[in-house]
Amino acid sequence: MNALFTKEEQRVIIFLVVVVLVGSIVLFIRNQRADFAAELLLSSDEEYPSEFVTQEVNQGMDQELSDTGISLENKFKPRKGLPPGVRININTASAQELEFLPRVGPATAQKIIEYREQQGPFRSIEDIMKVKGIGPKTFQDMKDNLTVENP
Secondary structure, eight states, X not given: OOOSSOHHHHHHHHHHHHHHHHHHHHHHHHHHHHHHHHHHHHSOSTTSOTTTEEEOOOTTHHHHHHHHTOOHHHHHOGGGOOOTTEEEEXXXXXXXXXXXXXXXXXXXXXXXXXXXXXXXXXXXXXXXXXXXXXXXXXXXXXXXXXXXXXX
């Protein structure tokens, strides 16, 4: 009897099925991790108190988080940045909270607080560039995660 597919064609079909299955599993796991990480990052627990973070929830937020590759590792490495829509109020944030901004470590966070204490509250998010060590490139990386609200 003649086979429907040759041995070579059968191998190719099996290979393609395996690739599709593995890809589907990877996407499923990635989405589950992103959803879990988003729940951790966007929850209203002590790490993100409402007085310094404004969460702008919009349609498709889950998709945006999965597109950014948010993972559990990012939660413990604050310099990786925050997901879109999560903003830190630079007028009330602590040094630890400021470290969640991209390119902000302990020294820069302290400089932001010292500037705020000496000069008063920031009037606009652009004012953060007056802090020594924060230039246009750093501001560009962090501007989507900044907000200015008076204490």
